[in-house]
Amino acid sequence: MKAVKALLILVALLIAVVLAGGLMIPPKFSVTRSISIAAAPDKIYPLIADPRAWKQWSAWNQRDPAMVIDYSGPASGAGAVWAWKSKSQGDGRMSFTTAEAPKSLSYELYFPDFGSTSTGEFRLTPSDGGTEVSWSMDGDMGRNPLNRWMGLFMDRMVGPDFDAGLAKLKALAEKP
DSSP, X not given: OHHXXXXXXXXXXXXXXXXXXXXXXXXXXXXXXXXXXXXXXXXXXXXXXXXXXXXXXXXXXXXXXXXXXXXXXXXXXXTOEEEEEOTTTOOEEEEEEEEETTTEEEEEEEETTTTEEEEEEEEEEEETTEEEEEEEEEEEOTTOHHHXXXXXXXXXXXXXXXXXXXXXXXXXXXXX
16 A cells, blocks of 8 residues: 555656646747758749648658648748648648748748647758758747647757758759
């Protein structure tokens, strides 16, 4: 009986530490990756600004070829929207909010399963012989202490997908 009581106390303390610790973790997270591409911004920008083009380079689309995608709004740039349903990648919606061709594109990303919204941006900066492409995403995990713990790992969870996507974008943009 003492062992069960001690185990219950230990579990209660562990839960308290996880919840209290989660409340002390900042709710905001940021993920940023960059790559140099040997192509002009004019060649890269259409691959980013057109949601239909993401199928060619996005790691998420590559992982689930059966992903069901609906497009709305203009074909590219501000106002373009794509929503998807995927068993492996989850459901989501990305709306391009601002576009300054061929320099930048901002978006809002919504995941209904988590009730979370993040914002992101692509920046294309001309550099020696090509373009420096930066992809960033910022989000707020809210007041839920368990979500805040997840926020600590967003760079490790999303960063590799950004790296893979940027590498495929590079290969695509550098094709003659």
